[in-house]
Structures are given as C-alpha cells and as structure tokens.
Amino acid sequence: MSNGSGMNMPMSNSSMKSMNMQISFYWGKDVIVLFSGWPDSNPGMYVLALFFVLFLGAAIEMMTMLQAAVKPGTRPILGAFIQAGVYIVQMCFAYMVMLSVMSYNVGIFIAALAGHGIGFFVIKIRALTKETEQQYSSPDCIPSKI
Template sequence: MPLTFFWGKTTEIIFPGWPGESFGGYISALVLVFVISLLVEWLSHARLVKLSSSNVLTDGLLQTLMYAMRIALAYLVMLAVMCLNIGVLVAAVAGYSVGFLVFGSQVFRKLRIEPYQDLSDLPPLNC
C-alpha cells in the first residue's frame, strides 16, 4: 500500500484483491463508493420515521437502527478513501456533494413556512 495519494486503477479498496486489475472493476468500485456516500447523505436528511407518542420505543429503535446504518456506511467510505487513491477520494466527495445538493440543500425542497426547519430523523454528522 502506498503512503501518499496516487492515481491509477491498480489499487485495493477495503478488501484484499478488490476491485482487481481491470479498469471495469475500478470504475465499478468508484461507482459503489459514490453510491454509498450518497446513501449516507440520504440517511442524514431522510424523514422515514413518523414519530408518535404511542410507539416511542419502536420509533427510538428505528432511529437507532438508521443511525447505526449511517455510521457503518460512513466508516466504509472512510476506509475506502484510506486506500489513498485519488479517484476513490473524488468519488466519495462527489457522492457526498451530490447527496447534500439533492437531499440537504434548499434547491430541491418545496418552499415551506419555515424553510430551515430540520426535518430529518437523525442528527447531522459531526466532524
């Protein structure tokens, strides 16, 4: 494993031997990193749990499960970027950016009375 960032299709991402030596495998790995980082942003801004006073335990468990999935996916993206391949870094940043544009910014939201009201199930990811 290199100790500095590098370009090239010959890299190992997360698992030994993956994505292999082929250019198609490398592109599919970049697409997978993009999609996973996009999913992290979707989970960060999604409103999937309808909070109710009668099912507090169930709602809390669903939110906890969503939080665990978001953190697990975020760690997978972090591990992928740790291969130090610039293409993987660009795919991760692009996935997070597109995800924020679509799910987190005001661009694709309908105008609301309170436009900056937080409607997500989970707290924001903190660095």
C-alpha cells in the first residue's frame, strides 16, 4: 500500500482483517452489525441483533402515525418542532436499518423486511379498525336486516 510519496507502508494483520468485507448475501452468525465486534460470532448476540433490526424496522413504520399525532390547537411552531423531532428519529432508525442490511447477512435482511412488514400491518389494522368504528358509530349508518 502506498502513502502517495512512493513509499510502501506495511499493513498490520488487523487492518487486513477489517478490509476483508463480505459483498454478497450469505447465511451465518458471523456478521458485524452497526458496530465493530457486535454480535462477534456469538449466537445469542446474533439473535439479539436480529430482534434489534426487526424492532427498528417496525418502529420506522409505526412512527409514521406519530407524524400526524399533534393535537389540534397546538401552536404551529411547537407542532412543527414535534413533527421534525419524530422525523429525525425515524430517519435515524431508517439509516441504522440500511447500514445493518449492508452487512449482506440474509438473516439481518429478513429481520429488516419482517420488521417493516409488522410495523406496516400494525398501522393498517389500527387505521382500518378506527375507520370501521367511525363508520358504524355514525348516525347515518343503520345496519339493515337481511
């Protein structure tokens, strides 16, 4: 490796090891997710990493409901700050999921997809339940007998 002045610099064993990065999807618990040394080939920590990525994916989707959760009558500047804060946290989680998926581990990838799917499902089931309740509680809607 050259430092630009024509001199060769020796590379340590640890720097060679860190440069060896997986660039295709693979199965296995030997993965680095977000931080160097985590989950560190430990099966329990790998399962924890899977749940962490799943949680982040679900949280991203569920935070979309918080964007519109500012109470009516709130001062516009305060409402904007609240929505901006929620958006910042949502984007932070999204980038963490993206970096986790870039580990190219299939388990992490599936956990991210499952998390987004679970979060989306929770959002939609709540919206449909609320819509159905409003529909049946309106005075215009009187169920007819068949």
